[in-house]
Amino acid sequence: MNDVLEEAGATLAFGALGIALMALGYLVVEVTTPGRLGHQIWSEGNRGAALLLSAKLLGVGAIVTTAIVTSDNDLGQGLIDTTVFGLLGIVLMVVAFYLLDASTPGKLGATLVEGTAIHPAGWVVAAADLAVAAIVAGAVS
Numbered sequence: 500m501n502d503v504l505e506e507a508g509a510t511l512a513f514g515a516l517g518i519a520l521m522a523l524g525y526l527v528v529e530v531t532t533p534g535r536l537g538h539q540i541w542s543e544g545n546r547g548a549a550l551l552l553s554a555k556l557l558g559v560g561a562i563v564t565t566a567i568v569t570s571d572n573d574l575g576q577g578l579i580d581t582t583v584f585g586l587l588g589i590v591l592m593v594v595a596f597y598l599l600d601a602s603t604p605g606k607l608g609a610t611l612v613e614g615t616a617i618h619p620a621g622w623v624v625a626a627a628d629l630a631v632a633a634i635v636a637g638a639v640s
Contacts, residue, residue, distance in 0.1 A: 509574050516578060517563040520585040524555040527589055531596055532608040539612055547621045548612045554625035555592065558632030562588040565636035580639070588635040595627045 528551050529536045536552065539545040566584045570577025600607035603620065611621050 509577075512574065512578060513563070513567050513581065516581055516585075517560065517567075520563055520582075520589070521556050521559050523586075524559045524589055524592075525552065527593055528552050528555050531593070532612050533606075534612060543615065545612055545615050546617045547614075550617055550621045550625050551611055551628075554628040558592060558628045559585060559588060561629075561632045562635050562639070565639045569639050584635055584639050588632055591631045591635060592628050595631050596624060599624060599627060 525536070528548075532539075532548065532551065536548055539548040540552065562585050563581055566581035567577060570580060596607070599620075603610075607620060607624070610618055611624060
C-alpha cells in the first residue's frame with residue numbers, strides 16, 4: 500500500500516511540474532507572437548497559432564517525460580532534473596525561434612499568426628521546436 504501511495508504522490512508531483520512547464524511554454528508563445536493567443540486559437544480559429552502552441556506543448560511534454568523516465572526512482576532529484584531540463588528546453592526553443600526570426604524577412608511571430616491559415620513558416624517553427632525538444636530529451640541521462 501505504501502508503494503502505491505508513494506507512486507501516487509510522485510505522479511502528482513511530476514504532473515504538477517509538467518503542467519507548470521507547459522504553462523510556461525504557453526506564455527513563451529504568447530510573448531513571441533502578437534495578440535492574445537487564447538483568443539486567436541479558440542475564438543478566431545487561428546490554425547497557425549494552434550500549430551505553434553501544439554508543437555511547444557508536445558516538445559515540453561517529451562522533455563518532461565524523458566526526465567521522469569530517467570529519474571532512477573529518486574523523486575527529489577527527478578523533480579530537479581525535470582525542472583532543469585524542462586527550462587533548458589524552453590530556453591533553447593526560444594533561442595531557435597529568434598534565430599529563425601533573425602534569418603527570415605519580416606517579424607516571424609506576426610507572420611505565423613496572420614489570418615487563419617497556417618503559414619508555411621509555421622511548419623518550420625514547429626519542426627524546430629520538436630527538434631530542439633528531441634535534442635534536449637536525448638541529452639537527459
